[in-house]
Amino acid sequence: MARPKSDDKRSAILAAAIRVIVKQGLGAPTATIAREAGIANGSLFTYFETKADLFNQLYLELKTGMAAAASDGLSHKATLRVQCARMWSNWTRWAAKHPDSRRALALLGVFGDLTAETRAAAHQAMVPMAVILERARSKGPLRNSPMNFAIAMMNSLAETTMDFMIQDPKHADEHSKVGFEALWRMLN
Amino acid sequence: MARPKSDDKRSAILAAAIRVIVKQGLGAPTATIAREAGIANGSLFTYFETKADLFNQLYLELKTGMAAAASDGLSHKATLRVQCARMWSNWTRWAAKHPDSRRALALLGVFGDLTAETRAAAHQAMVPMAVILERARSKGPLRNSPMNFAIAMMNSLAETTMDFMIQDPKHADEHSKVGFEALWRMLN
Amino acid sequence: MARPKSDDKRSAILAAAIRVIVKQGLGAPTATIAREAGIANGSLFTYFETKADLFNQLYLELKTGMAAAASDGLSHKATLRVQCARMWSNWTRWAAKHPDSRRALALLGVFGDLTAETRAAAHQAMVPMAVILERARSKGPLRNSPMNFAIAMMNSLAETTMDFMIQDPKHADEHSKVGFEALWRMLN
Amino acid sequence: MARPKSDDKRSAILAAAIRVIVKQGLGAPTATIAREAGIANGSLFTYFETKADLFNQLYLELKTGMAAAASDGLSHKATLRVQCARMWSNWTRWAAKHPDSRRALALLGVFGDLTAETRAAAHQAMVPMAVILERARSKGPLRNSPMNFAIAMMNSLAETTMDFMIQDPKHADEHSKVGFEALWRMLN
DNA sequence: CATGAATGAGCGTTCATTCAT
DNA sequence: GATGAATGAACGCTCATTCAT
Numbered sequence: 001m002a003r004p005k006s007d008d009k010r011s012a013i014l015a016a017a018i019r020v021i022v023k024q025g026l027g028a029p030t031a032t033i034a035r036e037a038g039i040a041n042g043s044l045f046t047y048f049e050t051k052a053d054l055f056n057q058l059y060l061e062l063k064t065g066m067a068a069a070a071s072d073g074l075s076h077k078a079t080l081r082v083q084c085a086r087m088w089s090n091w092t093r094w095a096a097k098h099p100d101s102r103r104a105l106a107l108l109g110v111f112g113d114l115t116a117e118t119r120a121a122a123h124q125a126m127v128p129m130a131v132i133l134e135r136a137r138s139k140g141p142l143r144n145s146p147m148n149f150a151i152a153m154m155n156s157l158a159e160t161t162m163d164f165m166i167q168d169p170k171h172a173d174e175h176s177k178v179g180f181e182a183l184w185r186m187l188n
Numbered sequence: 189m190a191r192p193k194s195d196d197k198r199s200a201i202l203a204a205a206i207r208v209i210v211k212q213g214l215g216a217p218t219a220t221i222a223r224e225a226g227i228a229n230g231s232l233f234t235y236f237e238t239k240a241d242l243f244n245q246l247y248l249e250l251k252t253g254m255a256a257a258a259s260d261g262l263s264h265k266a267t268l269r270v271q272c273a274r275m276w277s278n279w280t281r282w283a284a285k286h287p288d289s290r291r292a293l294a295l296l297g298v299f300g301d302l303t304a305e306t307r308a309a310a311h312q313a314m315v316p317m318a319v320i321l322e323r324a325r326s327k328g329p330l331r332n333s334p335m336n337f338a339i340a341m342m343n344s345l346a347e348t349t350m351d352f353m354i355q356d357p358k359h360a361d362e363h364s365k366v367g368f369e370a371l372w373r374m375l376n
Numbered sequence: 377m378a379r380p381k382s383d384d385k386r387s388a389i390l391a392a393a394i395r396v397i398v399k400q401g402l403g404a405p406t407a408t409i410a411r412e413a414g415i416a417n418g419s420l421f422t423y424f425e426t427k428a429d430l431f432n433q434l435y436l437e438l439k440t441g442m443a444a445a446a447s448d449g450l451s452h453k454a455t456l457r458v459q460c461a462r463m464w465s466n467w468t469r470w471a472a473k474h475p476d477s478r479r480a481l482a483l484l485g486v487f488g489d490l491t492a493e494t495r496a497a498a499h500q501a502m503v504p505m506a507v508i509l510e511r512a513r514s515k516g517p518l519r520n521s522p523m524n525f526a527i528a529m530m531n532s533l534a535e536t537t538m539d540f541m542i543q544d545p546k547h548a549d550e551h552s553k554v555g556f557e558a559l560w561r562m563l564n
Numbered sequence: 565m566a567r568p569k570s571d572d573k574r575s576a577i578l579a580a581a582i583r584v585i586v587k588q589g590l591g592a593p594t595a596t597i598a599r600e601a602g603i604a605n606g607s608l609f610t611y612f613e614t615k616a617d618l619f620n621q622l623y624l625e626l627k628t629g630m631a632a633a634a635s636d637g638l639s640h641k642a643t644l645r646v647q648c649a650r651m652w653s654n655w656t657r658w659a660a661k662h663p664d665s666r667r668a669l670a671l672l673g674v675f676g677d678l679t680a681e682t683r684a685a686a687h688q689a690m691v692p693m694a695v696i697l698e699r700a701r702s703k704g705p706l707r708n709s710p711m712n713f714a715i716a717m718m719n720s721l722a723e724t725t726m727d728f729m730i731q732d733p734k735h736a737d738e739h740s741k742v743g744f745e746a747l748w749r750m751l752n
Numbered sequence: 753c754a755t756g757a758a759t760g761a762g763c764g765t766t767c768a769t770t771c772a773t
Numbered sequence: 774g775a776t777g778a779a780t781g782a783a784c785g786c787t788c789a790t791t792c793a794t
Contacts, residue, residue, distance in 0.1 A: 006778090040779060042779075141369065185329070230790085378754075378755040401676040406785065427785065488589045551709075564749075
């Protein structure tokens with residue numbers, strides 16, 4: 001095979017897309033993304049069939065990466081609270097470390113052409129996190145609400161926390177902790 | 189004369205914009221909004237200098253309306269909890285009653301060309317709500333966090349609650365109550 | 377109505393399309409046609425929804441014009457031969473006078489996106505000519521062949537004749553006459 | 565070495581081009597032709613310098629093949645009418661047998677970038693057929709018209725006949741005969 | 753002031769051709 | 774020579790905005 005489709009280039013496009021989306025929003029021209037990735041505008045379409053395809057894949061990759069980061073090193077032997085705390089810490093730390101990814105992910109979340117498949121897959125990636133949360137919810141005051149309600153609440157609290165961590169990086173850890181305690185109060 | 193021209197038409201455009209944004213997103217053509225408002229495409233620009241201007245004004249109007257609804261009938265004599273509950277109830281009820289406005293507001297919130305002025309004014313509109321929340325925060329576990337953190341958390345919890353109320357209107361009241369209790373736990 | 381859609385402009389676009397198609401073929405950019413018509417590239421699309429639409433309308437207009445020219449001044453009292461001769465003369469003269477239209481028509485005939493409706497309408501325009509030919513066919517050696525066969529043969533003979541008339545304008549009349557006699561022999 | 569590289573591959577490309585042109589028209593991507601030929605898109609350009617080159621060569625090859633088929637088995641001892649009839653029969657039979665080739669040839673005939681050389685060579689290929697026709701023409705009513713006129717007329721009659729033969733294969737032979745008689749009447 | 757045609761920059765995508773492997 | 778990724782000019786069409794009526 002001559003000049004195989006390089007994974008590096010694919011990654012470069014995705015990385016460029018993050019940067020460009022953060023700067024210009026979802027309306028950013030594919031040509032700009034291509035230039036930022038250091039390739040010709042047409043080349044983008046060897047790696048992604050359409051702009052929507054690119055955005056779907058990017059969304060999924062970011063979401064998956066985020067979920068993986070959040071789930072890292074969870075010891076199943078630990079207390080539920082410890083597990084939750086670890087997950088929360090992982091999660092918010094990831095956001096603080098990758099503010100562009102986080103922002104792009106937020107924007108992509110409202111991208112009109114996200115596929116049902118993409119959404120489903122993104123949901124799948126969150127399952128491990130959901131499982132842990134679920135154990136906490138089912139014993140507390142939210143026990144009669146739908147599981148998705150609790151997940152969504154955790155999500156929204158996390159988003160808010162992340163915003164503050166990114167805005168005010170000096171107190172990032174503090175914000176993260178405060179956020180977690182708020183979550184825990186909500187759950188218990 | 190602060191606002192010459194027909195105020196009716198202005199309102200028609202704003203109302204049309206809500207409907208169109210909900211259906212098509214922020215990328216919706218101004219021509220579509222104009223048609224929906226029953227006016228000629230060019231006329232839209234008699235009332236709003238640019239598309240961005242229209243969106244800024246709409247955002248502000250919606251936010252202000254929402255805040256006004258939330259602050260309605262708050263008795264300063266009542267308990268803090270009662271006041272908060274009333275505000276929460278007003279707020280989420282407004283969203284349940286105006287799902288399009290709520291959705292449009294959410295979309296406009298990520299509109300890239302929102303002015304600093306617009307954001308500031310929107311923030312202002314929320315002050316009365318913030319004041320009440322502030323009293324609760326300052327006595328509880330969030331007492332050492334910035335006020336905006338608490339506001340943002342309340343906001344995100346409210347957003348989530350509203351989503352579920354709109355999604356599942358039969359249990360709207362229930363969701364609203366559960367959401368409030370979660371908030372209250374978070375605050376105390 | 378402000379600045380009503382001018383028929384002049386529509387005609388200018390059609391006329392420009394003829395010229396450009398002759399020079400560049402069906403692949404000619406719409407922008408070139410617009411420039412040739414003296415309007416902005418985007419304006420073309422106020423008059424024709426798509427390039428295909430433009431080409432369909434142009435095809436129909438040319439075909440209709442051609443058929444009308446061919447059918448001009450036919451006396452129903454005259455001999456069949458005289459009528460046929462008149463039609464043939466009208467027809468080929470039209471082509472000789474409007475070589476660009478004729479060429480564009482030929483190219484448009486193989487345009488891949490001609491609508492069934494367009495083809496049907498074009499067919500309709502040819503009916504008056506077909507009627508006359510039909511009377512000749514049904515009495516001669518082609519009486520057992522499908523009517524369309526005779527029409528197609530007349531067509532192809534006419535096309536050939538026109539080519540020669542345009543190529544060699546000095547003997548246009550002579551070519552036309554020779555062509556007609558050939559047709560007549562074929563029919564009788 | 566006039567033609568290095570694999571002759572098989574060259575033929576495969578030409579054959580593929582016929583199929584693709586019939587299905588998609590002259591605008592068909594070279595990449596599609598290459599895929600249909602079972603080679604890589606870039607390889608096409610090892611065999612043909614440009615798309616136009618490919619189309620020119622294909623046109624010539626088809627025309628030559630057609631002319632060869634038409635001229636097959638002509639006995640110079642036979643009557644002029646018999647020779648013409650044989651040629652006509654060969655010719656139209658070829659079309660009926662190779663409808664794709666015939667259709668591609670027709671499309672290529674209006675390809676804008678056919679070279680003068682190609683046209684000349686194609687003309688050359690028709691000479692043997694022209695010679696026979698010429699003998700008929702020079703004695704009949706077309707004796708005062710240019711030879712090319714007669715050739716073109718025969719051509720156009722043949723095209724029409726072929727169309728009907730392909731459209732209505734059950735009566736192909738009949739159409740062929742009727743077409744020939746029409747030609748013969750025209751010539752005499 | 754209302755209208756809607758006119759404008760033209762801009763976008764996503766295609767594709768003939770080139771060239772690194 | 775074969776491959777297929779890379780290139781970038783080009784195209785059809787959209788749409789915010791302007792302006793003649």
